Amino acid sequence: MNYILTDEDMKILFSRIKEEYDTYGTVEKEGDIVYEKVDGFESITFGRSRYAPKEFLIERNENVLNLPVQQKKAVFGVMSCDLKGFYVMDKQILGKDPFYTQRRQNTLFVNFPCNVECEGGFCSSFGGPLLDEFQIQVARDGDDFIVSASKEYEHLFDGFRKTGDEQIRKLRKNFLKNAKQLPVEGIENRIKWDSKLWKKYSSVCISCGACNYSCPTCYCFDLFDQDDGRIREWDSCILSGFTSTSAGNVRKELDERLRQRFYHKFVYYRKSQGEYLCTGCNRCTEDCPVDIDIKEVVTHDYSSE
Amino acid sequence: MNSYLPEYFKEFELIWESRDTYTIHLPKENPGKAGQFYMLSSPGIGEAPISVASGHLREMLFTIRSVGTVTSKLPDARVIGVRGPYGTSWPWERYGKILAVAGGIGIPPINSLFDEMVGTGRGKDLEIIYGARSPSDLIYHKQRKEWAKMANVIITVDKGDPNWKGNVGFVTQFISKSETDRDGAVFIIGPPLMMKNSVAESLEAGFRPENIYLSLERRMECGIGVCGHCNVGEFYACEDGPIFQYSAVKHLPELFL
Ligand SMILES: Cc1cc2nc3c(=O)[nH]c(=O)nc-3n(C[C@H](O)[C@H](O)[C@H](O)COP(=O)(O)OP(=O)(O)OC[C@H]3O[C@@H](n4cnc5c(N)ncnc54)[C@H](O)[C@@H]3O)c2cc1C
Ligand code: SF4
Ligand code: SF4
Ligand code: FES
Numbered sequence: 142m143n144y145i146l147t148d149e150d151m152k153i154l155f156s157r158i159k160e161e162y163d164t165y166g167t168v169e170k171e172g173d174i175v176y177e178k179v180d181g182f183e184s185i186t187f188g189r190s191r192y193a194p195k196e197f198l199i200e201r202n203e204n205v206l207n208l209p210v211q212q213k214k215a216v217f218g219v220m221s222c223d224l225k226g227f228y229v230m231d232k233q234i235l236g237k238d239p240f241y242t243q244r245r246q247n248t249l250f251v252n253f254p255c256n257v258e259c260e261g262g263f264c265s266s267f268g269g270p271l272l273d274e275f276q277i278q279v280a281r282d283g284d285d286f287i288v289s290a291s292k293e294y295e296h297l298f299d300g301f302r303k304t305g306d307e308q309i310r311k312l313r314k315n316f317l318k319n320a321k322q323l324p325v326e327g328i329e330n331r332i333k334w335d336s337k338l339w340k341k342y343s344s345v346c347i348s349c350g351a352c353n354y355s356c357p358t359c360y361c362f363d364l365f366d367q368d369d370g371r372i373r374e375w376d377s378c379i380l381s382g383f384t385s386t387s388a389g390n391v392r393k394e395l396d397e398r399l400r401q402r403f404y405h406k407f408v409y410y411r412k413s414q415g416e417y418l419c420t421g422c423n424r425c426t427e428d429c430p431v432d433i434d435i436k437e438v439v440t441h442d443y444s445s446e
Numbered sequence: 447m448n449s450y451l452p453e454y455f456k457e458f459e460l461i462w463e464s465r466d467t468y469t470i471h472l473p474k475e476n477p478g479k480a481g482q483f484y485m486l487s488s489p490g491i492g493e494a495p496i497s498v499a500s501g502h503l504r505e506m507l508f509t510i511r512s513v514g515t516v517t518s519k520l521p522d523a524r525v526i527g528v529r530g531p532y533g534t535s536w537p538w539e540r541y542g543k544i545l546a547v548a549g550g551i552g553i554p555p556i557n558s559l560f561d562e563m564v565g566t567g568r569g570k571d572l573e574i575i576y577g578a579r580s581p582s583d584l585i586y587h588k589q590r591k592e593w594a595k596m597a598n599v600i601i602t603v604d605k606g607d608p609n610w611k612g613n614v615g616f617v618t619q620f621i622s623k624s625e626t627d628r629d630g631a632v633f634i635i636g637p638p639l640m641m642k643n644s645v646a647e648s649l650e651a652g653f654r655p656e657n658i659y660l661s662l663e664r665r666m667e668c669g670i671g672v673c674g675h676c677n678v679g680e681f682y683a684c685e686d687g688p689i690f691q692y693s694a695v696k697h698l699p700e701l702f703l
Contacts, residue, residue, distance in 0.1 A: 205450035238672040239448050334699055361674030364667040366492040371450065376673070383675060386665045387513040388637055389703045405677070412680040 143309060144301040146286040148182075151279075154288070155182035157297045158215045162249055165197075167218030176216065185217050187253055187281075193223045193357035193424060195230075198244045204370035208239055215249040221270035221278075222262065222422035224252040226357030228274045232414040234360055240373075249294070251277045256312065258320040263421035263436060265320035271313045282308050323439045325417060329408045333443045334400070343396035345431040350377030352402065352425035352433070358418045378402050403438045449670060452487055452527030460521055463509060463585035467551065468521050469499065472506040478531025480538070480558035481633075481661060481689045484508070485530055485669045488523035492516045495666040495684070498531065499554035501561025509554040509585065532669045534689040536633050536659060538563060538572075545626035545653075547575045547617050547644050549636025550583070555661060556635065557589050560597065569596030573626045577602045577617035577640075581610045598625050616640070621647040628652040633689075635661040642702040645692060658692035662701075 146154060158164065159180075166179040173191040197216055227250065234241045254270040264270050271280065277294050280287040287308045290298055353359040354375055361383075363376040376383065379398050384391045392398045410418035419435070426434045459471040470486070478484065479502045486508060487493035494516040500507040506528070512518040520526070536559050538544055544563075546556045553576055563572050574597055578584045581603050593599045600620050602613035613620070617636070621644060626632075632648045634641050641660055648658050664676035664683040671685035679698035681687060695701055 205448070208448040208450075234672045237449075237670050238668075239450070241672070360672065362667065362672075363675075364493060364673065366487075366490050369489070371487075371493070373450075373673075376667075376675075378674070384665050386663055387511075387517075388663045391664070391700050391703050401677075405674075409677065409680040 142295060142298070143287060143289045143304045143306065144298050145304045145308075146288050146301055148284070148286075150301055151286055151288075152182045154297060154301075155217075158249065158251075162213045162215035165214060165216045174218075176218075179217065182217075187218065189220050189259065190218070190223070193226065193355060193422070194219055194250075195223075195226060195357050195360075197248055197250075198227065198230075198241050199360060199362070199375070200240075200373075202372060202374045203240070205240070205364065205373045206369075206371050208243070211243045211247040213247045213249075215251060217251045217253075219250045219252040220422070221252050221254045221272055221275075222264040222420040223357045224250055224275060225264070225267065225269060225272055225420040226422070228272075229358050229410075229414075229416050229418060229420065230360050232416060233410075249276050251279060254278060254280050254312075256281060256316060258316065259423070261423040261426060263321055263323050263423065265317055265421070266323040266325045266439075267417060267419065267421045269421060270316060271309055280309060280312055282312060287312070323421075323436060325407075325439055328417075328439055329411045331443050332403070332407055332438070333446055336400075336441070336443055336446055338438065338441055339396035339400040342399045342433050343394070346379065346395060346399060346433060347431060348379050348381075348395065349430060350379050351428040351430065352435075353377040353379060355424040355428040357420060357422055357424070358406070378405070399433075403435070406435075407438065449529070450668075452485070452493075452529040455526045455528070456524065458526050464583055466513075467509060467511045467583075467585055469507055469509045470520065470526060472508075472526065472528065474506050474528075475503055476500055476506045476531070478502065479535035480562050481535035481555050482531040482533050483669070483688060484528050484532065485666075486510075486520065487516070487527040487529075488520060488525055489527070491519045491523060493527075493667075494520075495532075495669060497555040497558070497661070497688075499557050501558050501565055504561055507554075507557075509551070509557075511551040530669065533684055534687055536689055538568075538631070538633075541571075541631040541657070543571050543573070543626045543630030544633060545573045545575070545621070545624050545630060545648075546633045547621060547636070547648075548634075549577050549617055549640040549644075550579065552635035552637075552640075552661065553586060556633070557586060557593075559633065560589075560593055564592075564596055572597040573600075573624060574598070575600045575602070575617045575620045575624070577604065577615075577636075579604045581607050581612075616643070618643045618647045622651045624651065628654075629657070631657045631659060633659050633661075638663075638703040655693040655696065656691060660690050660692055660695070661688045662690055662695075663688070 667673040676683040
C-alpha cells in the first residue's frame with residue numbers, strides 16, 4: 142500500500158518505528174555519509190553512504206562460535222541499489238547462515254530511492270531504483286513523501302493518507318528518462334571465457350580487494366581460528382589464496398580470478414539463482430584504485446573477439 | 447540454532463595408517479552417507495572438510511592426510527569437533543554394478559561406500575581400483591582384505607619398490623579391463639589429473655557420461671553454501687557436490703584445476 146506523508150507525518154512514522162526498533166540512519170560525518178544511531182527523522186541526511194550497509198547483516202569480522210541475540214534494528218536511508226543487494230544475496234544465504242538470517246529477520250530497512258540516476262550508477266539496468274521488493278520505501282515527490290509499505294508494516298501507517306500508484310509510476314518514468322540502462326539482459330550468453338578483457342584488467346589490478354569489500358552483493362568470507370574464536374572475515378575472490386587447496390589452485394592467475402568475479406555476478410548466479418549478483422551501484426568502480434569499470438564487462442562487444 | 451557450532455569429542459581413537467595419514471574414530475553413529483563430508487575441527491586449530499570413511503549408521507571414521515595447518519595438528523588435538531554431514535553422496539542404490547576408482551587420499555569415501563553396499567548384501571556388485579604413489583602410501587591393509595572377500599579389487603602403485611610384487615601403473619590403466627558391466631556406474635575420486643584421465647578412460651571403455659560420478663575437491667570454509675569458496679561454475683561443491691554427475695558438469699572449464 143502507498144501513502145502520502147508530510148514531513149510532520151514522517152516524524153510520527155519514525156517515532157512509531159522507534160517504539161519497536163533501535164533506529165539507525167544515514168548522517169553526514171567529516172564529509173562522508175555513514176550509518177549511525179539516530180533519534181529523530183530530522184537527523185537523517187538523504188544521500189548515499191560511503192560504504193554499503195551490508196555490515197548490518199554480515200559483519201567484517203566476528204566469532205561464529207557465538208551467535209548473539211539480535212536486537213531489532215530499523216535502518217533509514219538505504220539506497221535502493223544497496224537494498225536490492227540484500228534481496229539478491231537472500232537467494233543464496235537466507236535460511237542457511239544463522240547470523241545473516243537472524244539479522245535479516247530482525248532488521249527493517251527503510252530505503253530512499255533516488256529521483257535521478259547518480260553519476261556512474263546503473264541501477265535502472267537491474268530494475269532500480271523503485272523496486273518491487275522492499276520493507277518500507279520512502280520516495281520523494283516535491284515536498285511529499287510517497288511511502289510504500291509491505292504487508293507486515295501496514296500497522297505503522299494508521300491514519301496516514303492512502304494513495305494509488307500514479308506518483309510512483311511518474312517518478313519511475315522521470316527517472317528512466319535520463320537513466321543509462323545498460324544491455325544487461327543476456328550478458329550470460331554474450332560474455333566470453335577467453336575475452337581479452339581479463340588480461341587487460343589483470344595487467345593493472347593490484348589485488349586490493351576493494352571491489353569485493355565495497356560491493357553490496359559480495360558475500361564471501363573466510364573462516365579461521367584465533368584465540369578462543371572461530372573468526373569469519375570478509376574475503377575477496379581476487380586474492381590468490383581464495384581457492385588454494387592441497388590438490389592445487391583452480392585460479393592461480395589474477396586474470397582467472399578477475400574473470401571469476403564477473404562470471405559469478407553475470408553468469409553463475411544468474412544460472413543458479415535466476416538473478417544477476419549486481420545491482421548497478423557502481424561502488425566497485427568508484428573504489429577501484431586503477432579504474433576498472435564493471436560497466437565495460439556488460440557493454441563490451443564480445444562478438445568481435 | 448547455530449549451524450557453525452561443532453559437536454565436541456574428548457574421547458576418540460587415533461590410528462596411524464601411514465607416515466602421513468591417520469584415522470580418527472569418533473564414538474558416534476554416522477548419520478551421513480558415503481561420499482558426504484563433515485567439517486572436522488579443533489579449537490584454536492581450525493576446520494577442514496573431511497569425507498566420512500565409514501558407512502551410514504556405522505561409528506564415524508575419518509582418514510586424513512597431513513598436508514597443512516589443520517590436518518597436521520589434528521593428531522595432537524585433545525578435542526575434536528565435528529559438524530555435518532554435508533553435500534551429496536554416491537548414488538550407488540540406483541545402479542546394478544559399480545566401479546570405484548580412487549587415487550591416494552581419495553580412498554576413504556570408497557571404504558564408506560563398501561561399508562554401505564556390504565551392509566545391504568551388495569558387496570559383490572562393487573569393483574575397486576585403488577592406486578597410491580608407492581607401496582608405503584597404500585593404506586587400509588585390514589579393510590583391503592575385507593573388500594577382497596566380496597568385491598573385485600585391483601591395487602596398484604605409481605612406482606614400486608624391491609619388495610613390491612603387485613601392479614605398477616596408474617589406476618587409469620586398469621579401467622578398460624574392468625569387469626563391471628558398461629551399464630553400471632563409475633565413481634571417481636583422487637587428484638585432479640587422475641580424475642580427468644579416469645573420466646577419459648571410462649568413456650573410452652564404454653561407460654556413459656551420465657553414469658560417471660566425480661568427487662570434487664575445492665577449498666571449503668563453511669560447508670553450507672554461504673562462504674563462496676568452493677564454486678565449480680554455477681555450483682557450490684559443498685551443497686551441489688562434492689559428488690557430481692559428470693554429464694552435468696562437463697561443460698565447466700574449471701572442472702579439473
Ligand atoms: C569434500 C572434501 C572432502 C575431503 N575429504 C578428505 C579426506 O577424507 N581426507 C583428507 O585427508 N583430505 C580430505 N579433503 C582435503 C582436506 O580438506 C584438505 O587437505 C584440508 O582442508 C587441508 O587443510 P589444512 O589446513 O591442513 O591445509 P592448508 O594449510 O589449508 O594447506 C593446504 C594446501 O594449500 C596450500 N595453501 C593453503 N593456504 C594457502 C594460501 N593462502 N596460499 C597458497 N597456498 C595455500 C598449502 O600450501 C597446502 O599445500 C577433502 C576435501 C574436500 C573438499
Ligand atoms: S556495481 Fe559493483 S559494487 Fe555495485 S553491485 Fe555491481 S558488482 Fe557490486
Ligand atoms: S578494486 Fe580494482 S585493483 Fe582492487 S582488487 Fe578490485 S579490480 Fe583489483
Ligand atoms: S564451502 Fe562455503 S560455499 Fe561451499
